[in-house]
Amino acid sequence: MGVQVSTATLAGAVAECGAAGTIAGVGLGYGTAENDADYPGASRRALKDEIRKVKVATRGVVGVNLLGALSNFDDLVRTATAAGADFIASGAGLPLSLPELAEGSRACLIPIVSSARAASIIIRAWKKRYDRRPDAFIVEGPLAGGHLGFKPEELQPCAPGRLEAEVAEVLQVARDCERETGAHLPVIAAGGIFDGKDASRFFAMGARGVQIATRLVATPECSVAQAFKDLYISARAEDVVIIESPVGMPGRAIRTRFIDRVLAGERVPFKCGYQCLRTCNPATAPYCIAQALFNAVAGDLDDAVVFAGHNVSRVKDIVPVRQLLEGLVRETLAARPLFS
Template identity: 45%
Template structure:
């Protein structure tokens, strides 16, 4: 069976693989353009994207918006015919400006989670940019779609389902993750059922993508049999030559063991999946008081936070692994080498199609 293309309105991705947005700085223009050039959808993570700008410490908001412009421009220059999008967390303070910048720079799609992107249709009004919420339940999908319809007469162009095996912040309660009863397959079927109702009622194609723990071509084939139109993958793209993270960050994945991967409580109160390294062990013992506040997240209180998540993520992407927060998917321990994006995409497609 040949994998079908992913159709999102007037966009057509030859390969139905969306590269997940990974921040801080893990998926920027270099990774996104490489995936887009292979026929997938390349996604730039916007969170603290300006960390390399010279004025980032003094003025992070301006640095982030400037860097986002540069990253979209570079990705589009290197992949003029590819599909380039951005992942924007609802939880960040400069959400509205990030969306506006993506529109101005003609990004193709915005994927938005870490909260409910309830006002996203209003922010993109008058533009042709595609919008996709990230959901972790059929209930969340229904709530967002009904709200968008009622308030803006707008349907999503794509729905991304993220399950409990994803890396980074997770849309589940800690107890749900500890009990281990949540299953991406079940959630995907729930969301497909919800989306099918709106597809048929409004006669609009709304593709569904599944993400979180999808690692092989066999995994891709399994979810296509369940009825998805695409998959979103993050972990596999970290260990690629084109990934924007430092070599130390990539090696942390390669060197990890299954027991190193833990569910942690993020400084912003959400559970997340990360490597239990020196930083995490120190945070378990006591608070690491932030030296400054970047005013990045709506729900972060610098006087109480166990450590600065921005500083920890920036340390990680730069290769300071001991003092960094290393978000990983549940299968990171299976990564054993660094490959080119072209090789990875070919391997995934061949395996999926052989099944």
């Protein structure tokens, strides 16, 4: 979860429980002393630092999530793999050059897709160019938080069962690939998975994992400002909105004063020292998404975009990561017979 929502403390706590922790690699240079002078250098050093911190704290599995649209994507993939990230997960664009950038590292490469078509294109391109296949796919559906690989009209309202349908199609693509290569290609479902019943539905279909984001914000280990967590706990279903992001994709967020201004068509002026997204034109962008997300983490909610998943209104308490994950595992195991 970017910008700076899923940092070393949260990713390390998740990894300590035996799950895979993810450090968000986007926007780590924001708020550092070198921010204005050398944003790519500040991002690189901050990412290296986050990975080192977590590697000292845990021997569990910790990887990095990097948006394909980042201008410094190549640099950050190389930085993450050199610093020992166990995996690189990448979405917001097809990560077609990922194997080349990660060459020589032992990191697992995990594209994030929102359709079977995207999964097939990646498999074919990586086979042709690099003779390698993805180590897993994360399939993200329309109920996820943050940037979404769907058209705005597909998100309001979200079609029920959409993630299930996507997962089924990507599983088919993965199985074809497994038959060809003889190697496993696990599929991980993401977006709106709130409890063990949700998770067990995807495991029963053949998914090998689920990715959880929203619920992990409401934990003591998540390093965002208390105001960010309080907004999660007080959010009602009707407070969750879809915005157009300068990334060039829609995003799901909780309504704030800032979002009301943006939804009303206001342009929020900003200074851009470094064009951090290839897809953003600072001259025409209505606001700076990196700054707005950074404001959220710092607790300045009136000037913030606070990303959240569709199910955020079901989050009621701050729960330690271990308690949350052990509860999810228990619920998943208990629900499993219902679906097998």
